[in-house]
Amino acid sequence: MTYQTNKELRRPLLALAMGDPAGISPELAARLTVSERVASKARLAIIGDRRILEEGAKVAGLPLDIETVNADAIGSSEKPVLIDLGNLGAQDLSHGEATLAGGRFAVENFMLALTLAKQGKVDGVCYTPFNKKAMRLAHPGYDDESRFIVELLQLQRRVREFNVLDTVWNARVTSHIPLKDVAASLSIDAIRDEIALTADCLRRSGIEHPRILVAALNPHAGDGGSFGMEEVDIIGPAIEAAAADGFDVSGPHSADTVFVTALRGKYHAVLTMYHDQGQIAMKLMGFERGVTMLGGLPFPVCTPAHGTAYDIAGKGLANSLASEEAVMLAARMVSTADRRGDEHSD
Secondary structure, eight states: OEEOOOTTSSSOEEEEEOOOTTTTHHHHHHHHHTOHHHHHHOEEEEEEOHHHHHHHHHHHTOOOOOEEOOGGGTTSOSSOEEEEOOOOOGGGOOTTOOOHHHHHHHHHHHHHHHHHHHTTSSSEEEEOOOOHHHHHHHSTTOOOHHHHHHHHHTOOSOOEEEEEETTEEEEESOOSSOGGGHHHHOOHHHHHHHHHHHHHHHHHTTOSSOEEEEEOSSGGGGGGGTTOSHIIIIIHHHHHHHHHTTOEEEEEEOTTTHHHHHHTTSOSEEEESSHHHHHHHHHHHHTTTOEEEEESSSSOEEEESSOOOGGGTTTTOOOOHHHHHHHHHHHHHHHHHHHHTOOEEO
16 A cells, blocks of 8 residues: 655645543644644644634634635645534533543544545644543543554554654653563564664654664663663664664663763664653653654654643643644654655555
């Protein structure tokens, strides 16, 4: 299956799926419709319910001037457009609470956005934050976005989550698993594969020669085996193998200093061994502007790295910077692929 892109257009066309309506997602979507920064790099097709989007604009104190179109006409305007699914009334909106209705709203919007990307009607997908409890209420068995996308699109490929903050990327070998299972889940092949995927995603974002740091698992990088053997038996050999494959990779580096090294600018990404090893560092460095990108797909999928912020929902306090950064990253990846003439195939 081949995925076509709108290469003849100056700005990429991105589907923006509205996320959990009980949080700040409606406000964020409304703010994106009037962002001049976003408009300079991408065209948006927002997917959701006009009544919820109008509520978000009201909360944000913004005008809402957006045309409603059907899925076949989303590329006809240079301005943001709305695909109104009519799937949640404002009277059904309950701020600060994970509900079945809210989860169904987010799932339906996300499914259509992904389907449009698969069909080549949009170049990429962005979405405002989901609440996993609400998603599971609507879609039993929902684990995370990566597995959901693979199952929905029936892809025969790995999809991994990356966090991006300005010029620093964070990739990870294991993700949403119990901490007690991390060490047993590490292998030379798994780490080697993640290095290759990270390098590929960095190139797709416009970085021609990616340089990657690899974090250790144990304190002080195991101290030569004194605090664990994973660095000696698994992580070190994986790095050596990746270097032999031609990747610019260094490590294993102690996890308590590896991000300090990355911030100095010589390296582009840090590969960590588990979820919080990287997430804590990234969110401390820039919670309000971090982006989550799903890599390994035939098109970019990006979202702000923060959550639904139930505590400030409906108060007009949402900061849209991370959502803007998500759109900018997706647009940059599409534009880079167009310049390179990438063929997206499954």
